[in-house]
Amino acid sequence: MSESNSVNLLHIGVCTSDLSRSVKFYTEALGFTHEREVGEIGAPFDQLIELPGTTLKAHHVSLGGLRLELIGFDQVVGSDERCPMNRLGFTHITLTVDDIDAVCERITQYGGQVLSHTRIDSPYGPIVFCTDPDGLRVELMQPPTQS
Template identity: 35%
Template sequence: MPEPTAHHVGITVSDLDRAVAFYTDTFDLDVIAEFNVGGEAFGDAVDVDGATGSFAHLDAGGARIELVEYDPEATRGEQPELNRPGAVHVGLSVDDIDAFYGGLDDGVETLSRPRTTESGTRILFVRDPEGNLIEVLEP
């Protein structure tokens, strides 16, 4: 069997334009690709009859973040919590977490102010406009 390599981290959103604006404005990520996918093979692959997807790939310095808006959109479940099995988050590192925190727009929701963990890593969790969790860390 061929060895897998990481390609991207995917985040499903309800408003692709709003999500792209958040990730490019808040984290200064560059959009490296935008495309749409549909057709029978795509619907079969994602197990959603008649599905189409609008995608944006963002460069996160060695990692690719894929934002995707689906049609049809499923009903929203509970808001993701970190301690719920199956919860996911994206981790992005910064050189100065206090400066990053101080520069956040007032509308960006955070779980707390930056904190230093027992391991010495400084962390901060923010939510994107969809409620998805992003860990910002200063190693």
């Protein structure tokens, strides 16, 4: 008898303070594709997320093989301050871009922040950290052009 141990990534969940703003940021500033609105979710998922009686709304957006589930609650906890890179847990997503300056402009236009002091020129091309409107780090990398 064959035993399957297949594990595949479905999505990464991101709690947002303003769901529609985050959908707009990821689709219009970063080029994600809006896949679907999940709608309002309550029981039995309130047990799964350990928030009894809570409902949430969600949208799925994707880019390449990455799918984010952007989640909106009536009340969120925490701060929109970006976490230090050496804090345990999820630290950032990295995206390659054709024009780092143009993407940085869109990030600012759609409520994110460009951390200009982090910009470096590396053997992999220019790299800079930015944040989404809720402080989640987004690393942009512009690979060198091949000639």
